[in-house]
Amino acid sequence: MYRKSVTLLLVAMALALGIAEMLIPGVVGEWSVKDMLAHIAEWEQRFVAWYRALLRGETPAVAVCGLSGGDLDALNQSIYEQHRDRPLNDVGDEYRRSYAEIRAVVGAIPAEDLTVSGLYPWIGADHTLSDFIAGNTSQHYAEHCDDLERWLAARSSS
Numbered sequence: 001m002y003r004k005s006v007t008l009l010l011v012a013m014a015l016a017l018g019i020a021e022m023l024i025p026g027v028v029g030e031w032s033v034k035d036m037l038a039h040i041a042e043w044e045q046r047f048v049a050w051y052r053a054l055l056r057g058e059t060p061a062v063a064v065c066g067l068s069g070g071d072l073d074a075l076n077q078s079i080y081e082q083h084r085d086r087p088l089n090d091v092g093d094e095y096r097r098s099y100a101e102i103r104a105v106v107g108a109i110p111a112e113d114l115t116v117s118g119l120y121p122w123i124g125a126d127h128t129l130s131d132f133i134a135g136n137t138s139q140h141y142a143e144h145c146d147d148l149e150r151w152l153a154a155r156s157s158s
Contacts, residue, residue: 022088027151028144031080036144038083038091039076041098047136048098048105050122060122106133 022033031039050060083091113119114130123132 019088028147033148034086034088034091035080035084036147037095038086039079040140040144041091041095042079042083043136043140044098044102047133048102051105051109054120054122102137106137 017033025032025035027033027036028039053060109129114133115128117128118125120129120132123129
C-alpha cells in the first residue's frame with residue numbers, strides 16, 4: 001500500500017534543505033517545499049475524513065471523484081491559498097502528524113475491504129479503496145517526490 005521508501009525519500013530531500021530553501025517558490029508552480037508538504041497533508045486529511053464518515057455510516061462528500069483536470073487544479077489552488085501563510089514549523093508538524101494518522105487509519109482497514117471494486121460507490125464502480133488510498137498517499141508522494149527532484153536538479157545546475 002505505502003511506498004515507504006518514496007515517503008522517506010521525499011522527507012529526506014525536504015529535510016536536506018535549509019529553512020530558507022523550503023520557502024522558495026517554484027517546486028510545483030508557485031509552491032515552495034513548505035506549500036507542497038501542506039498540500040500533501042491536506043489530501044491525507046481529506047481521505048481520513050472521508051473514511052471516518054464511511055465508518056459512521058455516512059456517504060462521504062467526496063468532491064474529487066469525476067473532477068476535470070481544471071477543477072482539480074482549482075481545488076489544489078484553493079488548498080495552496082488556505083495554507084500558504086502558515087509558518088513552516090506548523091506545516092512540518094501537521095505533515096508529520098497527518099502522515100502518522102493516515103498510516104494508522106489505513107493500517108486498521110480490513111484487508112478484504114481494500115481490494116473489492118465497487119464496494120464503496122463514492123469512489124466509483126471500477127475502483128477499489130486501495131486505489132483511492134494510493135491516489136491520496138503513495139502515488140501522491142511519488143508525484144511530488146518527482147517534482148522535488150526536478151526542482152533540486154534545476155537549482156543545482158544553475
